[in-house]
Amino acid sequence: MILLPVLKAHRTQDGQLVVTQKYLDGAAEYAKNWPGPVTSLFEVSAWSLTDMDQVDVSDMVLNHNIEFRPSDPRKLADRLKTAALVVGFLSPFERATTELCNKIGVPVVHVSEYTLRTEWQIIDSGATNSIIKLRQKLWAWRAARTKRYLIRLSAGLQCNGTPTYDAYRALCPGALLYFDNRVRKSDLINSCLLQKRVERVLSSGKLRLVFGGRFLPMKGVMHLPKVALELRKLGIPFELSIHGAGKQEAPLRRAIEENGLSAHVSIFPPTDFLTGWVPVLKEKYDLFICCHLQGDPSSTYSETMSCGLPIAGYDNEAFAGIATLSEAGFLAPLGDYKALAQVIAGLHADRNRIVEAAQRARAFSEQHCFETTFERRTSHFLRLSRIP
Numbered sequence: 001m002i003l004l005p006v007l008k009a010h011r012t013q014d015g016q017l018v019v020t021q022k023y024l025d026g027a028a029e030y031a032k033n034w035p036g037p038v039t040s041l042f043e044v045s046a047w048s049l050t051d052m053d054q055v056d057v058s059d060m061v062l063n064h065n066i067e068f069r070p071s072d073p074r075k076l077a078d079r080l081k082t083a084a085l086v087v088g089f090l091s092p093f094e095r096a097t098t099e100l101c102n103k104i105g106v107p108v109v110h111v112s113e114y115t116l117r118t119e120w121q122i123i124d125s126g127a128t129n130s131i132i133k134l135r136q137k138l139w140a141w142r143a144a145r146t147k148r149y150l151i152r153l154s155a156g157l158q159c160n161g162t163p164t165y166d167a168y169r170a171l172c173p174g175a176l177l178y179f180d181n182r183v184r185k186s187d188l189i190n191s192c193l194l195q196k197r198v199e200r201v202l203s204s205g206k207l208r209l210v211f212g213g214r215f216l217p218m219k220g221v222m223h224l225p226k227v228a229l230e231l232r233k234l235g236i237p238f239e240l241s242i243h244g245a246g247k248q249e250a251p252l253r254r255a256i257e258e259n260g261l262s263a264h265v266s267i268f269p270p271t272d273f274l275t276g277w278v279p280v281l282k283e284k285y286d287l288f289i290c291c292h293l294q295g296d297p298s299s300t301y302s303e304t305m306s307c308g309l310p311i312a313g314y315d316n317e318a319f320a321g322i323a324t325l326s327e328a329g330f331l332a333p334l335g336d337y338k339a340l341a342q343v344i345a346g347l348h349a350d351r352n353r354i355v356e357a358a359q360r361a362r363a364f365s366e367q368h369c370f371e372t373t374f375e376r377r378t379s380h381f382l383r384l385s386r387i388p
Helices: 021-033 072-081 094-103 118-128 130-153 164-170 191-201 221-233 248-260 274-282 299-306 315-328 337-349 352-366 370-386
Strands: 009-011 017-020 039-042 053-058 065-068 087-089 108-112 156-160 176-178 207-214 238-245 263-266 287-290 313-315 329-330
Touching: 017 021, 021 053, 021 370, 039 221, 053 164, 053 352, 087 094, 087 207, 094 130, 094 248, 108 130, 108 191, 108 370, 118 130, 118 315, 156 164, 156 207, 156 370, 176 370, 191 274, 191 352, 207 221, 207 274, 207 315, 207 337, 221 238, 221 248, 221 263, 221 337, 274 299, 287 299, 287 337, 299 313, 313 315, 313 337, 315 352, 329 337, 329 352, 337 352
Parallel strands: 039 065, 087 108, 108 156, 156 176, 207 238, 207 287, 238 263, 287 313, 313 329
Antiparallel strands: 009 017, 017 053
């Protein structure tokens, strides 16, 4: 199996080859389940990665192969022609490669994440110049047409989250729905920790709220102080912990300070996912607050639920989809921070709803943990490959 990552590797000035640990974990899990070699063909970028889990693979011993993607179409064809399956990311940038795979008789399966609606929401959350926004939206509209063409050329499709699954399954009836998740079954919250959370939530003390992620406009982090301010106006006892880093950290700190929220809201740096973040979510908090302003099918949703932590957030199409299926989420209209504060206030008044959602989150996550998800995905790849 040959993987064509959407993520580009970064070559540092001192020769290190940097990718993300999350990508390596996924590729390694494919290699455990695939009956043959698994190879990632990386493009290399001079730009640094923005992800918080970057690792140097230069001296790592891996159970899968890392190679550089040939830029010459003939060399790429030679590299791909012996593959049982090629896995790419559904993008107009993969049009030539998809057509090449069809020409040489190699099945290709694409992975999809963003609908056109989400692409436009991401554009709206970032650029401020209306002309730039219009140009970007026009490009995204054209790209969406190309994606539908690529689906018709593909052997199959895997959809991360409900938005693209709902959008494309009519074009590809055999499409697989999955939820990205790095939490293994052994790391799901256990019954003892879940019971401690139940007892704490029902004690009617302060609600311990949390957010974690990159401090970017598309993640809606600047809405968190607004939600906190509304909760204070409503007289809700709470503390909000914000974990992460990014370009909006300075304005986020200013908003907290200027609104006199320092007694209620704290910012913490990112920590190691498995040894730091997951234990903290399982042991310390009652409710995750998510102000994502677009339908990115973030692994945040499934990973948070793996810790038995229900989520209150904006009803972007990705969160609305997983919240409906899991029954472990509480929705407010997109961008309406006052309504989100009202949702949280309602949960404060009826703590049993938080407890029930926490239990449903744990049950949902058991069905969609890391190993189970990758077993399902690899089995789907196998059915669509050239392996008899």
